[in-house]
Amino acid sequence: MSLVPAVHLPDDLVGALGAQLRGVAAQQTAAQVERLIGQYRGGTSTQGPIVRDEADAAAYAAYRMPATYAAVRTALGELEERAGEWAPGSQLDLGGGTGAAVWAAADTWPDAKHEATVLDWSQPALALGRALAARAASDAVQAAAWTRAPLGADSAPDLPAADLVTVSYVLGELAAADRDRLVEAAAGAARAAVVVVEPGTPEGYARVLAARERLIAQGLTVLAPCPHDGACPVTGTDWCHFAARVTRSTLHRQVKGGTLPYEDEKFSYVAAARPAALPGATPAQHRIVRHPRIRKGQVLLDLCAPGSALTHPTVTKRTAALYRAARDADWGDAWPPKDQEPS
CATH class of the missing domain: 3.40.50.150 (Vaccinia Virus protein VP39)
Incomplete structure (x- = not known):
């Protein structure tokens, strides 16, 4: 892959x-x-x-x-x-x-x-x-x-x-x-x-x-x-x-x-x-800045996060939907996927 x-x-x-x-x-x-x-x-x-x-x-x-x-x-x-x-x-x-x-x-x-x-x-x-x-x-x-x-x-x-x-x-x-x-x-x-x-x-x-x-x-x-x-x-x-x-x-x-x-x-x-021209536009919650690393039962992510910080969460099978999304995620993708962002 x-x-x-x-x-x-x-x-x-x-x-x-x-x-x-x-x-x-x-x-x-x-x-x-x-x-x-x-x-x-x-x-x-x-x-x-x-x-x-x-x-x-x-x-x-x-x-x-x-x-x-x-x-x-x-x-x-x-x-x-x-x-x-x-x-x-x-x-x-x-x-x-x-x-x-x-x-x-x-x-x-x-x-x-x-x-x-x-x-x-x-x-x-x-x-x-x-x-x-x-x-x-x-x-x-x-x-x-x-x-x-x-x-x-x-x-x-x-x-x-x-x-x-x-x-x-x-x-x-x-x-x-x-x-x-x-x-x-x-x-x-x-x-x-x-x-x-x-x-x-x-x-x-x-x-x-x-x-x-x-x-x-x-x-x-x-x-x-x-x-x-x-x-x-x-x-x-x-x-x-x-x-x-x-x-x-x-x-x-x-x-x-x-x-x-x-x-x-x-x-x-x-x-x-321009916020006035695109009033509903918002940035991603996080951005994947390295290749996701897939391990047995978990995916390690490197994210750019709000607050000008880099975070390194581990997504496990305990969160089934996010885990499946993390396995399919690519370097450069927004995180979480837009269909799983909190409303």
């Missing part, structure tokens, strides 16, 4: 990637990927667009887009779980590149009629994103607007308002002051919610933590993953992150030089909302 939650890449996105990248030489793309790996996983800011030309855009789509989709889809799923009947009527995706977050939002709220706008400073990424979107089954993805806009130094973004603002895998491309300005601009543009996603590295977690503090300062309340708005209890050499499993395509395996049919994308995130 996998200990990492699986995310299904939509068939139309798989088909669109295959069609757009059919003529891309895997060996040539692999060289571009080596540079992307260093910048996405490195500990320093690139302070500029990672995707610089068509070759970079193709490499990004082959190497990063499936994993980015999986991480953002997981984060949006947690927002959707906590937000009740709310669904966004519009989405602004900052630094969205080829549009993984737009595809993820359309899959999270498939019945919602919403408009999507992608802002990015890389024209090649936007062009590829537009071409991929033309093959989407979702009207929201097909009709998305793709707009070039500076997000880095010497820019103070004047952003259009949207119900949902997504900021995924872009803060690492900015200097610290520009990150702060962009997060504050995102909060100002969000009518209802902001979701920030970064790589699940110590550096990515630090950027998410800083964004979380900015969002709270701007009047938003954290809905996920944290069960509180207090200080993060994960300190020292540890960092809060989660994982999602995504299936690799043939090209994906060739580009990455891997043999496994899947990869586990580790990521950090925060989803925050």
Whole structure:
């Protein structure tokens, strides 16, 4: 049994990637990927667009887009779980590149009629994103607007308002002051919610933590993953992150030089909302922050709890329903399951 939650890449996105990248030489793309790996996983800011030309855009789509989709889809799923009947009527995706977050939002709220706008400073990424979107089954993805806009130094973004603002895998491309300005601009543009996603590295977690503090300062309340708005209890050499499993395509395996049919994308995130816009939304009571450990007749959990604390309860067969839920629980899940939360 996998200990990492699986995310299904939509068939139309798989088909669109295959069609757009059919003529891309895997060996040539692999060289571009080596540079992307260093910048996405490195500990320093690139302070500029990672995707610089068509070759970079193709490499990004082959190497990063499936994993980015999986991480953002997981984060949006947690927002959707906590937000009740709310669904966004519009989405602004900052630094969205080829549009993984737009595809993820359309899959999270498939019945919602919403408009999507992608802002990015890389024209090649936007062009590829537009071409991929033309093959989407979702009207929201097909009709998305793709707009070039500076997000880095010497820019103070004047952003259009949207119900949902997504900021995924872009803060690492900015200097610290520009990150702060962009997060504050995102909060100002969000009518209802902001979701920030970064790589699940110590550096990515630090950027998410800083964004979380900015969002709270701007009047938003954290809905996920944290069960509180207090200080993060994960300190020292540890960092809060989660994982999602995504299936690799043939090209994906060739580009990455891997043999496994899947990869586990580790990521950090925060989803925050305006209380007035989502009055019924509440965070989980607790969040599972490590793989549950199953023993004979018991499950050991590591939880982030209200009050900025980490707790380590043991769930036993004495509480039959909770025990069954704990055996099925995954790293990153809310606890207890929503259908067992006290009313």
